[in-house]
Amino acid sequence: MEKPQENRAQTNAASVNSVGIPAKDWSDKVILVVDDIQVNYLLIKAMLLRVKATALWAPDGFKAIEMVESGRKIDAVLMDYNMPQMDGLETTERIKLINPGLPVLSQSTFTDNEDFKRDSAPFDDYLSKPILWNELILKLDSVMK
Numbered sequence: 001m002e003k004p005q006e007n008r009a010q011t012n013a014a015s016v017n018s019v020g021i022p023a024k025d026w027s028d029k030v031i032l033v034v035d036d037i038q039v040n041y042l043l044i045k046a047m048l049l050r051v052k053a054t055a056l057w058a059p060d061g062f063k064a065i066e067m068v069e070s071g072r073k074i075d076a077v078l079m080d081y082n083m084p085q086m087d088g089l090e091t092t093e094r095i096k097l098i099n100p101g102l103p104v105l106s107q108s109t110f111t112d113n114e115d116f117k118r119d120s121a122p123f124d125d126y127l128s129k130p131i132l133w134n135e136l137i138l139k140l141d142s143v144m145k
Helices: 002-015 038-049 061-069 088-098 133-143
Strands: 030-034 054-058 076-080 104-108 125-128
Touching: 030 038, 030 061, 038 054, 038 133, 054 061, 061 076, 061 088, 076 088, 076 133, 088 104, 104 133, 125 133
Parallel strands: 030 054, 030 076, 076 104, 104 125
Antiparallel strands: none
């Protein structure tokens, strides 16, 4: 009788990761990471690999808009707020004009600032840097449903 219980425990452990998030297979998901700092993209890409998602990189708002306009499959956008030339707020506003249903999450230290007006911002949700893997997955999961 011990063997079936052990197998069941192993199966349950395999379906939930170490921080209690159900295992995800997002091999069909594409996440656009918009950040002018490549190492930030690479960190998020490594996190998304754990759930088998594809990560695309746009180093600025203009490239992000170009990628959304191209019609390429994108399931969600992680948008840095502070970028040169065109910030994350303006980039998101333009993306929402192109594809209003595309979820955009702000990823920044700035959106936790009390001067930032969340009620008037076009973001679907917010992630504070440094980004934690479990928070990233939970928030993406909630907006991609």
